[in-house]
Amino acid sequence: MSQAIHVPTMAEMVAKGETPEVLFWVGCSGSFDDRAKKITKAIARILTHAGVKFAVLGAEESCTGDPAKRAGNEFLYQMQAMQNIMVLNGYDIKHIVTGCPHCFNIMKNEYPELGGNYEVVHHTQFINQLIKDGRLKLSDGDTFKGKRITFHDPCYLGRGNDVYEAPRAVLQQLDAELVEMRRCKKQGLCCGAGGAQMFKEAEPGNKEVNIERTEEALELKPNVIATGCPFCNTMMTDGVKNFEKEGSVDVKDIAELIAEAADLL
Amino acid sequence: MLEQIAFVLVFIAGVSLFALRIKAIRRNILLGRDLDRSDQPGARWKTMALVALGQSKMVVRPVAGLMHILIYLGFVIINIEVLEIIIDGVTGHHRIFSGLGSIYDFLIGSFEILAFGVVFSCVIFLLRRNVIRIKRFHAAEMTKWPTSDANIILVVEILLMFAFLSMNACDGLLQQALSASIAEGAEVSTQLSHYVSAGSFPVSQFLMPLYDGLSVEGLIFVERFMWWFHIVGILAFLVYVPYSKHFHIFLAFPNTYYSNLEAKGAFTNMEAVTKEVQLMMDPSADPFAAPAPDAADAPPARFGAKDANDLTWKQLMDSYSCTECGRCTSQCPANQTGKLLSPRKIMMDTRDRIEEIGKNIDQNKGEFKDDGKSLIRDFISEEELWACTSCNACVEACPVNIDPLSIIVDLRRYLIMEESKSPESITAMFNNIENNGAPWAFPASDRGNWTQEMNEA
Numbered sequence A: 001m002s003q004a005i006h007v008p009t010m011a012e013m014v015a016k017g018e019t020p021e022v023l024f025w026v027g028c029s030g031s032f033d034d035r036a037k038k039i040t041k042a043i044a045r046i047l048t049h050a051g052v053k054f055a056v057l058g059a060e061e062s063c064t065g066d067p068a069k070r071a072g073n074e075f076l077y078q079m080q081a082m083q084n085i086m087v088l089n090g091y092d093i094k095h096i097v098t099g100c101p102h103c104f105n106i107m108k109n110e111y112p113e114l115g116g117n118y119e120v121v122h123h124t125q126f127i128n129q130l131i132k133d134g135r136l137k138l139s140d141g142d143t144f145k146g147k148r149i150t151f152h153d154p155c156y157l158g159r160g161n162d163v164y165e166a167p168r169a170v171l172q173q174l175d176a177e178l179v180e181m182r183r184c185k186k187q188g189l190c191c192g193a194g195g196a197q198m199f200k201e202a203e204p205g206n207k208e209v210n211i212e213r214t215e216e217a218l219e220l221k222p223n224v225i226a227t228g229c230p231f232c233n234t235m236m237t238d239g240v241k242n243f244e245k246e247g248s249v250d251v252k253d254i255a256e257l258i259a260e261a262a263d264l265l
Numbered sequence B: 001m002l003e004q005i006a007f008v009l010v011f012i013a014g015v016s017l018f019a020l021r022i023k024a025i026r027r028n029i030l031l032g033r034d035l036d037r038s039d040q041p042g043a044r045w046k047t048m049a050l051v052a053l054g055q056s057k058m059v060v061r062p063v064a065g066l067m068h069i070l071i072y073l074g075f076v077i078i079n080i081e082v083l084e085i086i087i088d089g090v091t092g093h094h095r096i097f098s099g100l101g102s103i104y105d106f107l108i109g110s111f112e113i114l115a116f117g118v119v120f121s122c123v124i125f126l127l128r129r130n131v132i133r134i135k136r137f138h139a140a141e142m143t144k145w146p147t148s149d150a151n152i153i154l155v156v157e158i159l160l161m162f163a164f165l166s167m168n169a170c171d172g173l174l175q176q177a178l179s180a181s182i183a184e185g186a187e188v189s190t191q192l193s194h195y196v197s198a199g200s201f202p203v204s205q206f207l208m209p210l211y212d213g214l215s216v217e218g219l220i221f222v223e224r225f226m227w228w229f230h231i232v233g234i235l236a237f238l239v240y241v242p243y244s245k246h247f248h249i250f251l252a253f254p255n256t257y258y259s260n261l262e263a264k265g266a267f268t269n270m271e272a273v274t275k276e277v278q279l280m281m282d283p284s285a286d287p288f289a290a291p292a293p294d295a296a297d298a299p300p301a302r303f304g305a306k307d308a309n310d311l312t313w314k315q316l317m318d319s320y321s322c323t324e325c326g327r328c329t330s331q332c333p334a335n336q337t338g339k340l341l342s343p344r345k346i347m348m349d350t351r352d353r354i355e356e357i358g359k360n361i362d363q364n365k366g367e368f369k370d371d372g373k374s375l376i377r378d379f380i381s382e383e384e385l386w387a388c389t390s391c392n393a394c395v396e397a398c399p400v401n402i403d404p405l406s407i408i409v410d411l412r413r414y415l416i417m418e419e420s421k422s423p424e425s426i427t428a429m430f431n432n433i434e435n436n437g438a439p440w441a442f443p444a445s446d447r448g449n450w451t452q453e454m455n456e457a
């Protein structure tokens, strides 16, 4: 049974005169979407378990502006960005770990020009580092022994920022068989949610992108489709349901798999 | 002498036509907006060496990639032979470099082998396009001209190589005839006396039987004909290329040099917007303050791109560098699932439109006369733009580092910021972000709810 955990906000920490090692930037999906909240909680558990002193912004966090920017609304994006930068700089934040590749990309690459300079990592990179540093140990249980896992590269983590190895290195820690889809890494196929597609109906075509992608994943007969992005997670989950495979194929974020393997859930 | 004069005239004509066309393209590219890509020269040279010279992204598809390298090497190296042809043509010599002896033999031998490689690859490429009909060569935007453009070049290359090899075959036969005459002590005509033994003919020897029956005069005629065909063909090719997708053989180099060196996920921040947002957020700013003096007479630039000349010069250079290979489109998730969007079409439309704008300027004494058209809608529809997931697959796939995504985003920026036009659900998403700081209609105060849930676990 999982334990109660207290996740402090930055405001709380400052009130106590403390500074966190890292700020956990949750993101909108991870804050509001019921499925994505499970990923957020898994990340929080991992950080707590590894003894990382972290905080969240809570109600002071606001959308990074990513969906607005990709849709072409540069005004709205910059308004959001500057507001967030004001809050982050106000707390003198130096290190950020995000639960979403879109937040990761925009804060890492697009905020600096607007005055927001932080060292930003994606949660799979952070978890990888925790394991490397020996701070995070997985229990010897064989939760994933003999299982087949395939990883779906999020566009903004992979092609967008050339992070292909960290998520795979983390998955390697599970005693499972890691299988690659035909279109993986640089050639990875999008889940269909990026560029603000998540918030609209797809244009007319002959197939949904997530169906095409799920089909490819299911060809490998995996037990788990691993994701690193709450949007990919939604798209792949819907895809698996479409093929009525939800009974045999799990769609889980890498953080959830690690939390499970470390007996944290 | 007459032959020399004719050669010089043809040569000057070819090169001038080429230069004029280059000038026009350069002008068109510079119609684009400014962009500074003068930083990091080291990294830029490296990218160019790898991607253009080393064709590192071509070999992602090994079959096409290797054959492309063969044609490319053939094209570049055989041009050393063109240098000799030009010098011969101007001076009236025959094979002026033949004094190099065994080095010359080696060079001509290698050219022949390469020429054979070029013919081989071109034949396979023609088959892939026209017999196997590989899907990416037959999409909607591959209309009549793009399709014939590709075939024309392949056929011309085969003809040029055939002329080159035939010229060598006849030359070889004539060299034999000359040696035989000398051995017999027979009289040698001045014309035949040019054909001293030089070069080696590892490939064209197999063409010799074709011309074996001809008299010495006949052979000289065919050899001269092929020589002229070859060089006039190459000059014609030179003039044709900048009107064609084959212009990539030149533009691939500058285009990769000026590649975007940032992470692909990073989009540009629009400076004009930053200024306005800063003003809005700064409570001490005076909204009625006079604009900065330097901004006084410059008309405010449009947000985003409505027409091709609202794009940057690099985006326009991209459009002229596009080889229409369709690697981008074949990797595009929207295109693969039957949507209208094709990143290749985005590039072809951009080029067609900037060409049109260029012609308009030429016809109207250097001033663009409004033709009531724009890149958006008349060329690229909103439906295409909204199908993009911004996944960067097209950018990754392009062998010459073209960035169709940046054009899509600039066109979207125009739609949103100048016309406030977006699909309804996108507008709703904007409103949610504005009001609740999240793309959904959840109150900001609920953002931390999950932490309470963890407290209670």
Ligand code: SF4
Residues within 6 Å of the ligand: B328, B331, B332, B333, B334, B335, B341, B342, B343, B387, B388, B389, B390, B391, B392, B393, B394, B395, B404, B405, B408
């Ligand atoms: S970025 Fe857009 S155009 Fe390019 S491959 Fe992805 S969906 Fe297609």
Ligand code: SF4
Residues within 6 Å of the ligand: B321, B322, B323, B324, B325, B326, B327, B328, B329, B343, B344, B347, B397, B398, B399, B400, B401, B402, B404
């Ligand atoms: S943009 Fe690049 S990949 Fe696409 S057709 Fe043109 S050259 Fe090929």
